[in-house]
Amino acid sequence: MKRETRNLLKTRALAMAIEPEQKSGSAATMELLTFSLSTETYGIETVYVREVYPLEALTPLPGVPSYILGLIHVRRQIMPVVDLKKFLNLPDSGLGELNKVIILHNEEMEFGILADLVHGIQIVDLEDINTTLPTVSGIGEAFLTGVTKEGLIVLDASTLLGDQNMVVEEEVI
Numbered sequence: 001m002k003r004e005t006r007n008l009l010k011t012r013a014l015a016m017a018i019e020p021e022q023k024s025g026s027a028a029t030m031e032l033l034t035f036s037l038s039t040e041t042y043g044i045e046t047v048y049v050r051e052v053y054p055l056e057a058l059t060p061l062p063g064v065p066s067y068i069l070g071l072i073h074v075r076r077q078i079m080p081v082v083d084l085k086k087f088l089n090l091p092d093s094g095l096g097e098l099n100k101v102i103i104l105h106n107e108e109m110e111f112g113i114l115a116d117l118v119h120g121i122q123i124v125d126l127e128d129i130n131t132t133l134p135t136v137s138g139i140g141e142a143f144l145t146g147v148t149k150e151g152l153i154v155l156d157a158s159t160l161l162g163d164q165n166m167v168v169e170e171e172v173i
Helices: 003-017 140-141 158-162
Strands: 027-039 040-045 051-052 068-074 077-082 100-105 110-115 117-125 144-148 153-155
Touching: 027 100, 027 110, 040 110, 040 117, 051 068, 051 110, 051 153, 068 100, 068 110, 100 117, 100 158, 140 158
Parallel strands: 040 153, 077 110
Antiparallel strands: 027 040, 027 117, 051 100, 068 077, 100 110, 144 153
16 A cells, blocks of 8 residues: 555544544533334433343233233343333334334343334433423323423433332232
8 A cells, every 4th residue: 555545544544533522511412212102202311221122022921010011031131021102101003023122221120111113322412302391291291301302202211210110019819
């Protein structure tokens, strides 16, 4: 390879390796995994997402609330799957081939949530999230962080993972 070409490639590689500078005074950001539930697009902080897994071999459980779809086997671990559409009283579109399970976790809890379609990662400025939601009421409002200007609904994963309704402890006599 010619010396000129090698120097040009080295210069380009060094330029690409430099991280972009943050604008002075720029707002804090939040990295979200975006996905669809019914006709809406939702986001959940990636720090709470362990992985996205295809919905395969779902085993239904009798005697649990309707929003608990069942169990799946993920990397030698049995994982409960929650249908947020039923939990948040959203219109149900049924299961399809594109359904994915987003595995959420924190120090105390781990479970999967069903997504109709996973879109990808999006970085959102915190100042762009509207936290006052006058039209939202009922069970869903406790689990929402806010809505962006583009209509992305941001879920509060910390509250969702800490909710006692996600813990199913029923005794069979």
